[in-house]
Amino acid sequence: MDLKDIKAIIDLMKKNSISEFELEKQDFKIKLKRGFNGGPQLLPQDEGLQGYPVQHIPSASQPAPPSLPAQAASNDLEIRSPMVGTFYRAPSPESGNYVEIGSEVNPDTVVCIIEAMKVMNEIKAEVKGVVTQILLENAKPVEFGQPLFKIRPT
Amino acid sequence: MFEKILVANRGEIAVRIIRACKELNIRTVAVYSEADINSMHVQLADEAICIGKAQSSDSYLRIDRLISAAEIADVDAIHPGYGFLSENAHFADVCENCNIRFIGPNSQAMNALENKAVSRALAKKAGVPVPPGSDGIVENEQEALATSKRIGYPVIIKAIAGGGGRGMRAAHNDISLVKGYHTARSEAEAAFGNSAVYIEKFIENPHHIEIQILGDTRGTILHLGERDCSIQRRNQKIVEETPSPLIDNKFKDLRKKIGKAAVRLAEIAHYTNAGTVEFIVDDHGNFYFLEVNKRIQVEHPITEEVTGIDLVKQQILIAMGEPLRISERDIHFRGHAIECRINAEDPFDEFRPSPGRIDMLYTPGGRGVRVDSHVYAGYTIPSHYDSLIGKLITFGKDRREAMDKMSRALSEYIITGIKTTIPFQQAILQDPNFRRGVYSTNFIDQLLGGARRDLIEEKA
Numbered sequence A: 001m002d003l004k005d006i007k008a009i010i011d012l013m014k015k016n017s018i019s020e021f022e023l024e025k026q027d028f029k030i031k032l033k034r035g036f037n038g039g040p041q042l043l044p045q046d047e048g049l050q051g052y053p054v055q056h057i058p059s060a061s062q063p064a065p066p067s068l069p070a071q072a073a074s075n076d077l078e079i080r081s082p083m084v085g086t087f088y089r090a091p092s093p094e095s096g097n098y099v100e101i102g103s104e105v106n107p108d109t110v111v112c113i114i115e116a117m118k119v120m121n122e123i124k125a126e127v128k129g130v131v132t133q134i135l136l137e138n139a140k141p142v143e144f145g146q147p148l149f150k151i152r153p154t
Numbered sequence B: 001m002f003e004k005i006l007v008a009n010r011g012e013i014a015v016r017i018i019r020a021c022k023e024l025n026i027r028t029v030a031v032y033s034e035a036d037i038n039s040m041h042v043q044l045a046d047e048a049i050c051i052g053k054a055q056s057s058d059s060y061l062r063i064d065r066l067i068s069a070a071e072i073a074d075v076d077a078i079h080p081g082y083g084f085l086s087e088n089a090h091f092a093d094v095c096e097n098c099n100i101r102f103i104g105p106n107s108q109a110m111n112a113l114e115n116k117a118v119s120r121a122l123a124k125k126a127g128v129p130v131p132p133g134s135d136g137i138v139e140n141e142q143e144a145l146a147t148s149k150r151i152g153y154p155v156i157i158k159a160i161a162g163g164g165g166r167g168m169r170a171a172h173n174d175i176s177l178v179k180g181y182h183t184a185r186s187e188a189e190a191a192f193g194n195s196a197v198y199i200e201k202f203i204e205n206p207h208h209i210e211i212q213i214l215g216d217t218r219g220t221i222l223h224l225g226e227r228d229c230s231i232q233r234r235n236q237k238i239v240e241e242t243p244s245p246l247i248d249n250k251f252k253d254l255r256k257k258i259g260k261a262a263v264r265l266a267e268i269a270h271y272t273n274a275g276t277v278e279f280i281v282d283d284h285g286n287f288y289f290l291e292v293n294k295r296i297q298v299e300h301p302i303t304e305e306v307t308g309i310d311l312v313k314q315q316i317l318i319a320m321g322e323p324l325r326i327s328e329r330d331i332h333f334r335g336h337a338i339e340c341r342i343n344a345e346d347p348f349d350e351f352r353p354s355p356g357r358i359d360m361l362y363t364p365g366g367r368g369v370r371v372d373s374h375v376y377a378g379y380t381i382p383s384h385y386d387s388l389i390g391k392l393i394t395f396g397k398d399r400r401e402a403m404d405k406m407s408r409a410l411s412e413y414i415i416t417g418i419k420t421t422i423p424f425q426q427a428i429l430q431d432p433n434f435r436r437g438v439y440s441t442n443f444i445d446q447l448l449g450g451a452r453r454d455l456i457e458e459k460a
Helices: A003-015 B011-023 B040-044 B063-072 B089-097 B107-112 B116-125 B141-151 B174-192 B245-249 B254-268 B300-307 B311-319 B399-412 B422-430 B432-436 B443-448 B453-459
Strands: A020-025 A028-033 A054-056 A077-080 A085-088 A110-116 A119-124 A129-134 A140-142 A147-153 B004-007 B027-033 B047-052 B077-079 B155-159 B168-171 B197-201 B207-215 B221-233 B236-242 B273-281 B287-293 B336-343 B369-373 B388-396
Touching (some): A003 A020, A003 A028, A085 B063, A110 A147, B004 B063, B011 B027, B011 B040, B011 B311, B011 B369, B027 B063, B063 B089, B077 B311, B089 B107, B116 B254, B116 B287, B141 B155, B174 B197, B207 B245, B207 B311, B221 B245, B221 B254, B221 B300, B221 B443, B236 B300, B254 B273, B254 B287, B273 B311, B300 B311, B300 B336, B300 B369, B336 B399, B336 B422, B388 B399, B399 B422
Parallel strands (some): B004 B027
Antiparallel strands (some): A020 A028, A028 A054, A077 A147, A129 A147, B155 B197, B207 B221, B207 B273, B221 B236, B236 B336, B273 B287
């Protein structure tokens, strides 16, 4: 079983709202569990496998997996960068961030700045919802189309 | 020394530039549109930045995004390739203002050769022969008629900002002149946003001979010989070769004369970096200036093969401020080189573009065979850009050997899943007139003019 197969199983679990899956073969056993934990968490972008622990179970008992990030529902929208530049979470180094996880946004809410050629461009949410994920760190370069935030629409 | 270069282009030329950079130990940054995410240049570069959607106007032509990408990647220079923004003086200016070296001619030269009409005037000033024609832009119908009467039919109306054969109309009498004048202007407006045209004597079935020049920042300008690009279909080059069989067989002294003229024009324009001066030559050996291409050209590899000089590396070195380390004495022409432009087009269906997924790919090899291409098996050719998928270049000790190798290489070249011009080029290479080296710009029309269809099909 390779990563492709595991991803396929996870997709099926998502689609059919299955919370637990276990498979045992000759010398290999895999158990997939969709966990739900409260509390905000920042995860580095890891497509397809966010929040899903994959456990190899050589023996019967295993410690519980480390706390999982807030479950991002599969219908979260992405705010993508409309330009090439540098991503800033706050209007200036001294100010607070525009948004955090859990922040409510409206279409006109400024969620970040992308600086291009010394011009600070305010990027608006363009949707109404709640920020569920912040997909990159402050002051990192961004390319066109790069996902910046995940928003759960309300 | 440049540490990092951003390649502001795509396709085979982006791969070419990245290769030269790698050999010079310079790190590379590729930019790509969303349609090019699987393109070879993106894979080969050290870094890659997405700059927009598929449409060139939303990506490769976006000066703001290119500069932004150059800034976040902290590059020293930008190589613009050919097409796109390579001859855009404004882009070159913006680069310099942002402290990014533009790998191409300086702004002064770009402005001196800003458009075809201005270049024509400069050529006259430099004592370079130009076709009889208008004094600059032809403002209205009356002027067009008067000019044509003065120089005599047939004439050709040309857009000053034109390229790729568009915005041009030939006229053999007053009626077709008036019609052509207005059509050329609208076509030019639509294609280039500039409807200004000028008029020249139409030299029928000319030979297209161009001279490669290199200029450094100290004012030294050299020429690296000619390329014969007369094999064209609708003003698009299909096969190019050097040396020119016309010059070798009929007008041996033309090489020196045309070379000198090209260098003189480049000097008067204070030209730097690589460029090509295009001429037309008639059947009596008279040559006339056409225009200057202020960039590296598609067909540059054939000059590289016969001179042993890497032109893209020279561009980079010149942009770094290095003086040319080659002198006229050092330039030796050895052997013969031919290039075929392989396009994803169906030669059996009016050369209709054939984008799609390449299923199987086998590129030819062996001694004296060079393939400059960005495609691979499994690659899907996007429909948004030009159809050039690769260049096949052969080098032989003489023309005969170069041709034989080209025929051999074309026969080995397998690309399935899409249609290509390979069978068409094979037909050209087998044509007796081509083999004799007797052809001009009407060659393709004659080839396609019915009687040859069986030959093309046979070679498929």
